[in-house]
Amino acid sequence: GENVEQHPSTLSVQEGDSAVIKCTYSDSASNYFPWYKQELGKGPQLIIDIRSNVGEKKDQRIAVTLNKTAKHFSLHITETQPEDSAVYFCAASIYGTGGFKTIFGAGTRLFVKA
């Protein structure tokens, strides 16, 4: 089945710097790649997503890139702020029995130091 690996597990940056989180997936049939942000004590929330027919997508300070050939995708956060501190999960969605299943990476804990 699909497997999603996420790196790094922990990332510490200075406020204003950029942060990059990378994920790889195993099944080339995966065709939807969302990113979720989980703040302390809360459930994950979607922050950006990308479909397999798109190579890059940007929303203000966050962007996601997808390389289908290499089967990896990345989250880029520019001009980081303390409120960006959270756990970020990548995911890959694949069609199977019972509809589309979403497999999550293990998460990256991002610390933004003021």
Next chain:
Amino acid sequence: NAGVTQTPKFRILKIGQSMTLQCTQDMNHNYMYWYRQDPGMGLKLIYYSVGAGITDKGEVPNGYNVSRSTTEDFPLRLELAAPSQTSVYFCASRPMEAGGFSGNTIYFGEGSWLTVV
């Protein structure tokens, strides 16, 4: 819309006790999920449902049961609690895929912190 609502928020169980985590969503979503998140780990799928009356196992179903009698509700039952079930549990829902679209946003509840002692 309240979104996905889970209760209780916190619970301490003794080994061997049973309990039900309640989950309800008011977005008329077909898909519903239960995940568990162990400390410092990712989300593991326990059970999911593609509609009322239909449930299926995820990656880690042992020790749990679910039912889906209505579109709105998807309770998770722990029959004989074990320390290995100490975790944070998230209920989630997602709408049916629109024609041709390969995925949709998953909406998560706030989580239920369960400790088994």
